[in-house]
Amino acid sequence: MKRREFLKAGGGAAAGAVAATGVVAGGLAAPAIAQGTMQWKMVTAWPKNLPGPGVAAQLLADRITALSGGRIEVKLYAAGELVPGRGVFDAVSEGTAELYHAVPAYWGSKSKGILMFGSQPFGLRADEQVGWLTHGGGQALYDEIYGKFGLKPFLCGNSGPQWAGWFRTEINSVDDLKGLRFRTTGLASEMCAKLGMAVQAMGGRDMFQALQSGALDAGEFIGPWTDSALGFYQVAKNYYWPGVGEPSSAEECAVNAKAYADLPDDLKQAVSYACSSLYNDVWTEYTTKHAQALQKLVAEQGVQVKKLPDDVMVAMGNAAGEVIAELRDDSDELVRRITESFLAYRSSISDYMVYADNGQMNARALDYKY
Numbered sequence: 001m002k003r004r005e006f007l008k009a010g011g012g013a014a015a016g017a018v019a020a021t022g023v024v025a026g027g028l029a030a031p032a033i034a035q036g037t038m039q040w041k042m043v044t045a046w047p048k049n050l051p052g053p054g055v056a057a058q059l060l061a062d063r064i065t066a067l068s069g070g071r072i073e074v075k076l077y078a079a080g081e082l083v084p085g086r087g088v089f090d091a092v093s094e095g096t097a098e099l100y101h102a103v104p105a106y107w108g109s110k111s112k113g114i115l116m117f118g119s120q121p122f123g124l125r126a127d128e129q130v131g132w133l134t135h136g137g138g139q140a141l142y143d144e145i146y147g148k149f150g151l152k153p154f155l156c157g158n159s160g161p162q163w164a165g166w167f168r169t170e171i172n173s174v175d176d177l178k179g180l181r182f183r184t185t186g187l188a189s190e191m192c193a194k195l196g197m198a199v200q201a202m203g204g205r206d207m208f209q210a211l212q213s214g215a216l217d218a219g220e221f222i223g224p225w226t227d228s229a230l231g232f233y234q235v236a237k238n239y240y241w242p243g244v245g246e247p248s249s250a251e252e253c254a255v256n257a258k259a260y261a262d263l264p265d266d267l268k269q270a271v272s273y274a275c276s277s278l279y280n281d282v283w284t285e286y287t288t289k290h291a292q293a294l295q296k297l298v299a300e301q302g303v304q305v306k307k308l309p310d311d312v313m314v315a316m317g318n319a320a321g322e323v324i325a326e327l328r329d330d331s332d333e334l335v336r337r338i339t340e341s342f343l344a345y346r347s348s349i350s351d352y353m354v355y356a357d358n359g360q361m362n363a364r365a366l367d368y369k370y
Contacts, residue, residue: 056156171309
């Protein structure tokens with residue numbers, strides 16, 4: 001929603017400020033509305049204040065509270081404080097909490113169609129992902145599939161291009177991937193499984209312990225900023241790029257559908273605008289701090305940054321194509337519609353990016369004085 005439309009449509013934040021202070025223009029007392037203040041619980045998939053998603057979750061809680069003028073007070077519960085991190089979807093669906101902050105990549109057991117809204121192997125970048133939802137028909141499909149679970153979803157951030165991950169040993173060929181015990185999630189896990197990798201799903205702290213003990217050979221989580229905080233560089237020094245399994249990774253907020261429907265229009269707009277206005281803030285913070293963290297990892301921690309061999313990426317691309325083909329033939333017609341919508345947007349935007357962003361980045365990489 002555009003800022004002008006948000007302000008015009010009932011002045012949500014301003015109206016909330018009146019309610020919170022009990023004063024209207026001219027100093028007249030407004031009716032006390034303490035009884036109208038809603039206490040909302042936000043459960044998250046992250047440790048409290050984890051650099052990246054943990055920070056973003058708190059920003060969202062604070063922004064909803066602010067834009068509602070205090071009429072919705074959001075209290076954040078980190079993973080494990082109220083429910084386990086992977087339990088937040090069900091908690092909000094069932095009404096145990098009003099909203100959650102997580103990533104769509106965690107909910108493949110609900111429907112593989114949900115995974116498309118987080119990331120796709122060889123798929124959409126952060127700007128393209130929100131472009132698909134906002135301008136390519138994706139949001140209606142996002143609403144439809146989450147609506148089956150009693151949820152109203154919003155994108156509220158993106159961690160940008162993921163890395164291929166932290167590897168205890170070097171990767172020189174496709175054969176090196178076979179049997180590799182690897183942590184990843186979402187559709188990337190299906191791509192990796194087709195290459196013979198032993199894929200495992202786990203949280204960031206568990207991934208560190210598994211790498212340290214040797215239970216994992218490699219794994220990817222997010223990128224240099226968050227990964228540094230989790231200490232992966234201490235147990236695996238080979239840091240591979242690019243993370244073709246997740247060209248970006250969207251973060252989401254999902255609200256209990258009934259709780260959202262019961263809101264007056266101005267508060268619905270406050271929640272929606274809080275999410276959409278945070279997307280670029282979160283994405284650009286990740287990009288900025290990933291770049292800073294990578295420099296420190298190399299200079300201070302001896303991390304070896306390495307590019308995946310081209311033949312490995314081609315094999316991953318072929319495996320990703322098989323994953324997408326299976327989604328196009330899924331027994332659920334909604335999953336098929338989501339997949340076709342994604343593919344249509346990917347095709348149109350990919351053709352243009354050859355001339356736009358790709359062209360600019362290729363030009364920037366040329367050898368010249370600047």
